[in-house]
Amino acid sequence: MNEKQTPLVEVRHLKKYFPITGGFLQRKVGEVKAVDDVSFQVFHGETLGLVGETGCGKTTVGRTMLRLYEPTDGKIIFDGTDLTSLGEEALRNNRKRMQMIFQDPYASLNPRMTVGSIVGAPLDVHTRMSGKEKYDRIQDLLDIVGLNPDFVNRYPHEFSGGQRQRIGIARALALEPDLIVCDEPISSLDVSIQAQVVNLLEELQKKIGLTYVFIAHDLSMVRHISNRIAVMYLGKIMELADRDEIYLNSLHPYTQALMSAVPIPDPDLALERHRIILDGDIPSPKNPPKGCNFNTRCPIAKERCFVEEPAYREVKENHWAACHFVE
Amino acid sequence: MTSLLEIKNLKTRFFTADGVVKAVNDVSYSMESGEILGIVGESGCGKSVHALSIMQLIPDPPGKITNGEVLFEGRNLLDLDERDMRKVRGRDIAMIFQDPMTSLNPVFTVGYQIVEALRLHNDMTKKEARKRAGELLTLVGIPGAETRLDDYPHQFSGGMRQRAMIAMGLSCEPKLLIADEPTTALDVTIQAQIVDLVKKLQQELGMAIMWITHDLGVVAEMAERINVMYAGSIIERGKVRNIYKKTRHPYTMGLLGSLPRLDDSPGTKLASVPGLPPDLLALPEGCAFAARCAYRNDHCLAEKPPLVEIDGPDHIVACWRWEEIAGINKNE
Numbered sequence: 001m002n003e004k005q006t007p008l009v010e011v012r013h014l015k016k017y018f019p020i021t022g023g024f025l026q027r028k029v030g031e032v033k034a035v036d037d038v039s040f041q042v043f044h045g046e047t048l049g050l051v052g053e054t055g056c057g058k059t060t061v062g063r064t065m066l067r068l069y070e071p072t073d074g075k076i077i078f079d080g081t082d083l084t085s086l087g088e089e090a091l092r093n094n095r096k097r098m099q100m101i102f103q104d105p106y107a108s109l110n111p112r113m114t115v116g117s118i119v120g121a122p123l124d125v126h127t128r129m130s131g132k133e134k135y136d137r138i139q140d141l142l143d144i145v146g147l148n149p150d151f152v153n154r155y156p157h158e159f160s161g162g163q164r165q166r167i168g169i170a171r172a173l174a175l176e177p178d179l180i181v182c183d184e185p186i187s188s189l190d191v192s193i194q195a196q197v198v199n200l201l202e203e204l205q206k207k208i209g210l211t212y213v214f215i216a217h218d219l220s221m222v223r224h225i226s227n228r229i230a231v232m233y234l235g236k237i238m239e240l241a242d243r244d245e246i247y248l249n250s251l252h253p254y255t256q257a258l259m260s261a262v263p264i265p266d267p268d269l270a271l272e273r274h275r276i277i278l279d280g281d282i283p284s285p286k287n288p289p290k291g292c293n294f295n296t297r298c299p300i301a302k303e304r305c306f307v308e309e310p311a312y313r314e315v316k317e318n319h320w321a322a323c324h325f326v327e
Numbered sequence: 328m329t330s331l332l333e334i335k336n337l338k339t340r341f342f343t344a345d346g347v348v349k350a351v352n353d354v355s356y357s358m359e360s361g362e363i364l365g366i367v368g369e370s371g372c373g374k375s376v377h378a379l380s381i382m383q384l385i386p387d388p389p390g391k392i393t394n395g396e397v398l399f400e401g402r403n404l405l406d407l408d409e410r411d412m413r414k415v416r417g418r419d420i421a422m423i424f425q426d427p428m429t430s431l432n433p434v435f436t437v438g439y440q441i442v443e444a445l446r447l448h449n450d451m452t453k454k455e456a457r458k459r460a461g462e463l464l465t466l467v468g469i470p471g472a473e474t475r476l477d478d479y480p481h482q483f484s485g486g487m488r489q490r491a492m493i494a495m496g497l498s499c500e501p502k503l504l505i506a507d508e509p510t511t512a513l514d515v516t517i518q519a520q521i522v523d524l525v526k527k528l529q530q531e532l533g534m535a536i537m538w539i540t541h542d543l544g545v546v547a548e549m550a551e552r553i554n555v556m557y558a559g560s561i562i563e564r565g566k567v568r569n570i571y572k573k574t575r576h577p578y579t580m581g582l583l584g585s586l587p588r589l590d591d592s593p594g595t596k597l598a599s600v601p602g603l604p605p606d607l608l609a610l611p612e613g614c615a616f617a618a619r620c621a622y623r624n625d626h627c628l629a630e631k632p633p634l635v636e637i638d639g640p641d642h643i644v645a646c647w648r649w650e651e652i653a654g655i656n657k658n659e
Contacts, residue, residue, distance in 0.1 A: 025601060053514040053515070053516060053517075054514050065384075068544075109548065151594030151601075160603055162603070163603075169417055169540070190369040190370055190541060191369060191542070191543070192369060192581055192582060192583050192585045192599060193369075193599075193603075194585060195532055195585035195586075195597035195598070195652065196599040196600075196601070198587075198597055198599075199596060199599055202596070203514055217515065218515075218586045219515065220544075220586070221587050223587065224587030224595075224597065257516060258515065259514060260519075260520035261515040261516045262515055262544070263515075263518075263522075263542065263544030263545045263548065264544060264547060264548070265544045265547050265571065265583055265586050267547045267548065267567045267568055267571050267572075268568070268572075270547050270548035271548065274431055275519065276522070277516075277519050277520055277523055278516045278519075279520075280483075281487070282485055282514075
């Protein structure tokens with residue numbers, strides 16, 4: 001990766017709080033800090049992996065990046081424009097360049113629309129193609145994602161999970177975007193089908209030069225597809241570095257534990273390695289712990305961690321971490 | 328010596344409006360007491376249906392066990408009537424399910440549900456059962472177990488619910504625990520906790536465990552033997568090292584190849600299995616995997632390969648061309 005490159009997207013101090021309402025008048029009684037002060041950059045042509053457990057805010061980051069959620073605070077700079085300052089019209093023009101692939105291929109495709117109209121929907125909204133042009137484009141798109149172009153008139157229920165995810169990818173590609181946010185695109189698929197979809201995403205990136213933000217909870221798949229990886233916990237980024245750096249020299253105790261929890265499909269290696277088993281569950285983001293977010297489960301937590309929040313800093317070149325004990 | 332569990336030629340069918348779904352096709356194997364057996368396969372390969380057949384929990388209609396024997400300590404469970412079978416479930420064989428939220432009753436406390444299971448199979452007073460329930464929750468690592476007995480399932484996190492399910496499964500000290508994808512809905516860190524717990528309990532209590540999963544990673548570190556299933560049949564079975572290190576069936580190879588590993592060098596392409604699993608309504612004449620197999624020939628399409636021993640009972644495989652494939656696959 002080129003160091004001097006300008007980032008395609010730069011997220012600065014992004015916050016997204018969801019209000020909790022209660023009582024008869026539905027007054028705001030608290031807030032869920034789903035994303036709490038997150039900053040990172042995504043460079044042209046790279047894949048940034050975003051990993052973490054359920055409820056760590058990774059999906060909220062993805063959605064807020066595209067302003068599908070209104071950010072509470074912070075800036076999202078997409079190719080030089082601050083998305084948070086844009087009005088509706090200008091935002092719509094920018095949206096063409098960023099798309100999303102969703103987790104659940106059953107819920108994200110309208111069962112009453114044909115494949116052709118699903119894939120063509122973005123073209124209807126954003127372009128003025130004639131019927132013939134649109135038809136050709138849809139055929140092309142289906143072909144690119146490895147589906148038979150004759151399927152245009154079929155409905156989503158006629159397809160398997162993997163094929164539906166391909167339809168979702170074709171829809172995301174329709175407007176030739178620069179950035180695609182992939183929100184757990186493979187976690188609902190079978191193992192052998194997961195590999196098919198990941199291979200497809202990688203081929204497309206090579207061919208069209210796409211930039212991905214790849215959100216997942218499966219560290220081994222994220223490592224496979226990403227150039228850089230950000231590890232999130234309870235609304236914050238704990239560590240961000242190159243994928244090999246994260247794998248070989250992870251600094252944050254949470255990353256180390258997460259990595260050691262990934263099952264290895266090899267009985268010999270599985271026996272050899274040392275497992276760090278974290279106690280307990282993720283605390284509720286309604287009421288995060290004081291000090292470091294991770295202190296309730298951290299194997300090396302000291303007094304300081306319960307009072308002072310560690311700064312998210314660049315520990316080594318291109319290696320960021322938020323922990324008091326990282327040198 | 329009789330095995331703990333011996334399954335012979337088990338066939339389960341679902342008679343639907345669209346035709347007969349051949350969910351389990353001639354499955355035979357045995358399990359010894361204290362053994363951990365991994366059953367691996369993708370969705371729809373019959374792994375769960377075969378487990379439900381053992382427990383006789385197949386909804387009938389449309390499902391029916393059409394053939395075979397399920398011998399538990401020499402006794403054929405398929406001959407038992409519902410009343411006797413109910414005594415086997417929970418006491419001899421217990422089962423825990425994938426989704427702990429739907430398998431716990433939301434309107435009863437966790438304690439009530441464990442006590443119910445205990446009192447059904449043991450002669451216990453309410454008080455004794457409650458005490459035992461508290462011990463069980465402590466055993467599965469729920470802190471403050473005594474007070475948490477009065478919590479409802481929604482007050483537990485996903486990992487804790489799965490622990491409560493395990494506690495319920497263990498309540499009558501079964502000889503066999505069938506775990507049907509117990510960690511699939513959980514995060515990796517919680518999955519590691521549960522796997523660790525189950526391994527520990529198995530060592531302490533000495534029960535046999537059947538661990539059903541689609542993830543070859545999880546069972547690699549705990550199982551002694553693995554059954555790989557495809558389209559309702561076992562296609563490869565053996566000791567765990569044989570399955571991972573001397574893989575002979577092209578489908579197992581494909582499954583292993585589809586998994587990215589943390590120690591892969593960057594840029595390696597995943598070896599995916601092309602195509603889709605076959606329709607169980609219309610299984611092909613020959614090998615069920617032939618349509619997706621890179622090694623298929625006319626013989627594979629015409630005739631279904633039988634399971635053959637290639638390393639005694641420690642490694643059996645159902646493939647016509649395993650010898651040639653062994654020659655090509657030099658990863659050992």
